[in-house]
Structures are given as structure tokens and as C-alpha cells.
Amino acid sequence: MVARSLLIFAIHYALLILLIGTSIFMANPLLKAFAGLFTGLVIGQLFVIGHDACHGSLCANRRMNRVIGTLAFLPTLTPFSTWAVGHNQVHHVYTNLKSRDYVWVPYSKAEYDALPAWRRVMERLYRTPFGHGLNYFVEIWWTRLFFPRRANIVRRSRVHLLDSLLVTVAACGVAAIVTTSAYMLGQNVILAIVCTMVVPFIEFNIIIGFLIFQHHTSPDIRWYADEAQWKTTQAQIDAVQHIVFPGILNLLFQNIMEHHAHHLDPSLSLHQLRPAQAALEASLGPGIRVVHWTPKRFAETARVCKLYDYGTHRWCDFDGNYTTKPVPAAL
Numbered sequence: 366m367v368a369r370s371l372l373i374f375a376i377h378y379a380l381l382i383l384l385i386g387t388s389i390f391m392a393n394p395l396l397k398a399f400a401g402l403f404t405g406l407v408i409g410q411l412f413v414i415g416h417d418a419c420h421g422s423l424c425a426n427r428r429m430n431r432v433i434g435t436l437a438f439l440p441t442l443t444p445f446s447t448w449a450v451g452h453n454q455v456h457h458v459y460t461n462l463k464s465r466d467y468v469w470v471p472y473s474k475a476e477y478d479a480l481p482a483w484r485r486v487m488e489r490l491y492r493t494p495f496g497h498g499l500n501y502f503v504e505i506w507w508t509r510l511f512f513p514r515r516a517n518i519v520r521r522s523r524v525h526l527l528d529s530l531l532v533t534v535a536a537c538g539v540a541a542i543v544t545t546s547a548y549m550l551g552q553n554v555i556l557a558i559v560c561t562m563v564v565p566f567i568e569f570n571i572i573i574g575f576l577i578f579q580h581h582t583s584p585d586i587r588w589y590a591d592e593a594q595w596k597t598t599q600a601q602i603d604a605v606q607h608i609v610f611p612g613i614l615n616l617l618f619q620n621i622m623e624h625h626a627h628h629l630d631p632s633l634s635l636h637q638l639r640p641a642q643a644a645l646e647a648s649l650g651p652g653i654r655v656v657h658w659t660p661k662r663f664a665e666t667a668r669v670c671k672l673y674d675y676g677t678h679r680w681c682d683f684d685g686n687y688t689t690k691p692v693p694a695a696l
Contacts, residue, residue, distance in 0.1 A: 370423045370634060374414050374433055381407045381440060385539075388561045389546045394553075401560040405568025406617065408440035412569065413619045413635060415441075419449050420631045435528070439535045441569050444528035447510045450519055457631055461581055461604030463590040463675065467509070469500070469582050471673035473590075474685040489683060494667045497578045498571030506570070536562070579608050579663070580624050582670050584689040585654055590675035601628040603694055606654040607642060625653055 384407060388400035415437030417423040418430040435445045451467070459465030477485060491500040509517045512529045540558060547557035587603045589595035608622045609615070615622065619635045623642035626633060633641055646653045656662065669688035670680045680689040 369636065370414070370417070371433075374411075374423075374437060377407055377411050377414065378436070381411065385543070385561050389543060389552075389557055390550065392550075392552060394556060394560075397556065397560040398564060401564035402568060404561065405565035405572070408565050409569050409572045410617070410619060411437045412441045412443065412573065413621050415443070415445070416448075416452070416621075417635050419445060420453060422632045422634045435531070439532060440565070442511065442532050442536055442566065443506070444510055444525065444532050446522075446524045446528045447513055447518065450525070451505070451509050453631070454519060457628065460600045460628060461586070461588045462592060462595045462600065463588060468505070469578055471582075471588055471670070471680075473675060474672050474681065477672055477683065485683075489671075492667060492671050494664055497574035498567070499574070501574035501577065502570045576618065576621065579658075579666070580605065580622075583654070583656070583666055584669055584680055585692060587678055587692045587694065588673050588675065599694070601625065602649070602652060606656050607646070609655060609657045611658070 381404065384400050384404045388397050388404065391397050391400065414423065415434045418434030418437060421427065421430050423433060424430050431445065438445050438448065456466055456468050461470075463470055472480070472488065477488065480488065487503075490496040491504075508514075511532070513521065513525065515521050518525065540562060543557050543561050544554050547554045581604055583606050586606060589600070602625065605624045605628050607624055610618065610622060620638040621627070621635065623638040625645050626638050626641035629645070630641065646655060669682070671682045671688070672685070673680055674687070678692045679687045680692075681687045
């Protein structure tokens, strides 16, 4: 299993280097952009590998997980230690508990009305099918991962600063290589930077924002404001859904949508998630929410899941009108 994980990591990194090199040497702007789009997919898959390493599920050796996870996260400008705090110690521990979890936490009507006008505009944009990448970039990456302020991280330490500096130095190093190569080849430097770095990063934010939104947002998913009602294990069922994508997309996402299994046991590697999810669904039956993704269902979720009434467990729109029935507990 470890050898397989390392091989997958090595193949993806080699493919990343090949795509960046191809994009640099191609003179045709459309081919450069096309290579950049493929680069975005590869760094997204590397991020999933880094996510496994950060959970300690990629390799048995903790130091090896740290090294591989750090390298896998670099192309997405994700500091390893700040992701570990926000994802492992907050999101997984307090899934869908308001005031603790921060991933796509919905405002109540009163909270939304109290926001400044600019922030209400942002929230409306975030909760459209086209705003999910912007939400990840602003509310997660910029606010909590990349040089996070003390107020936005559980406990800031020196390693968080060092990891953010490492990401910055790595990005500057790649930019210098791309710039020098483009200049020597007589190509447009700005176009080279955009196609090899900017386009893939934007694409990654769109993909991860899109996926995270669907992990924990649905007319059938509960959020909690009362810690007494919220229970750790139950939240991993109530607050999660298994999204089944058509065909090859499930392979591209490397089983990360088998999300109940991941939340109940983060030590499972990406290769183990599919059989573990199948076992859970066979055991718990209707208690496990399985949703087959369609554009229509996705658009409907984005339409109805704007604000949340934590007292009645109902979703509502920005005017406070209920858009769903009360969300029942799964267990």
C-alpha cells in the first residue's frame, strides 16, 4: 500500500514537471493554456495525496508523511502545518458545529442581516454555483492557511510561519525558472507565468471549492449551533454525504467523495476509502446519504442552501423564507 502511494505521488509530480515544461516550450498561446488546465487537474490530485499524508494515512512513517505532504501541497501554495490545524484539528473534530467548524458554515438570518453590505454581497456570490472557488480562496486559503492571523488559527506557532515562507519561496523559485526560460526562448513572460502558475491555481481553487461545498452542504444536511445537540460521531453521518459523480470523475477525485468513510476514520488512505464506504452503506443503509450528482441537483442545492435556521434545522433564502423542510437527524 505504501509503495503504491509513493508511486502515485512520484507519477503525479513527474507529470506536473512535464506539463510545466511543455507549457513553457510551447509557442502557441492556446496550447500553453491547454497545458495549464491539465496542470490544474494534476495539482488538485497532488493535493489529495498531500491531504492523505497530512492525516498520516499515506505512509507509516510520520516524517515521510510530512515530507511528501509538504511537497504535494507546494503546487497549490498550501502550507502543510496550517492545513493540519484547520482541517485535522478543527474541521474533522467539530464537523458542522457552528463557531468551531468554519468550512461553509451558513449564517442565520439575524447574523446575515448584521453583516456589512460588502460582506452580504460576498456571501450571495459565494453561494452561487460560480462562487465556490472564490469562497475557498478568500475564506480558507487567504484567511486561514497562507500566513494566517492569530485570530484565524487555533494556536499560531513558528512552524506555521516557516511553512508559509516555504510555500512563498517555492512559488518565487518556480516563477523565476518560468520567467528565465520564457525570456531565453523569446516568449511572452507574462503569458508563461499565467499559463504555468496562475491558471492552475485558479482552477485548483474552483475544483476544491466545488467539492467542499458539496461535502457538507445539502437540503438534507444538518448544521448545529448547540454543542449539546451535536455529537462527534453522529455529525460524521448527519453532516456528510457521499456524492457519486459520473464515470471518470470519481477516478479524477481519487475517492475523496467517499466522505463518510473518510470522516469516520481519517487514517484510511485514498485506496481504502471505496471498500470502507461500501461497507458503511451496507451496514447503515438509509442512514448514509448517497447522492448521484447531476447539474440540476447541484444548481438546486446552491439555490436553496443560502442561510440556516439553527432552531428548526431548515434552510432558507437570503430573505429568511424557508426553502426546505426540517432536516431530520440521520441516526
